[in-house]
Amino acid sequence: MDGRSRDVVLNAVMNDLLTERLALHPFTTAEAEQVATATPGPDSNWAPGYPAEGEQSGARMFLRACEAVGDPHPFGGYEIRLRSDGRAIGGIGFHGGPDEDGAVEIGYGLAESFRGQGYAAEAVRRMVEFAREQGVTTFLGNTTHDNVPSQHVMLAAGLQFARQDEELRYYELALKQ
Structure with a gap:
């Protein structure tokens, strides 16, 4: 194993939330x-098409949270990386910590060439599990009416359709403690 591969493995073991295929x-x-800013650093290992505008927006949201409250983790932003080689293929993150009712909302996106392979549902399922571990009571997500793939991701991750308005379809999952 070369030095970069060893560093990817060590980083995943020490800090990352792991799934079968993802960190x-x-x-x-x-x-x-x-x-x-879509400007890779010297150690960046980005897949083609990453970051898309959604991931850039999520990173800006994370940076605003850092300015307002300091590091928002564990309820901050995460990069979705392949465990096999450490390549960043998307982003996922909370829109903040639990609200007064103990609910959190999630957002996510993948580079186009990695869509349709189950990665998004795998990442959302891990975030559901993580939220449960943190004592969250309700897990929320939403998507536009025409984003059928994202609707399928949320359903595959265990969320249920809750309601809709003119712009969005809302999904939720009660997390039993």
Whole structure:
């Protein structure tokens, strides 16, 4: 195993939320700045098409949270990386810590070439599990009416359709303690 591969494995073991195929890596401020501006650093290992506008927006949201409250983790932004080689293929994150009712909302996105392979549902399922471990009572997500793939992701991750308005479809999952 070369030095970079060993570092990827060690980082995943020490900090990341792991799934079978993915490492959900909590953003550092420097990483979020790179993603927000789509400017890779010398150690960046980005898949083609990453970061898309959604991931850039999520990184900017993370940076605003850092300015307002300091590091928002564990309820901050994460980079979705392949465990096999550490490549960043997308982003996932909370829109803040639990509200007064103990609910959190999630957002996510993948580079186009990695969509349709179950990665998003795998990442969302891990975030559901993590939220449950943190004592969250309700897990929320939403998407536009025409984003059928995202609707399928949320259903595959265990969320249920709750309601809709003119712009969005809302999904939720009660997390039993």
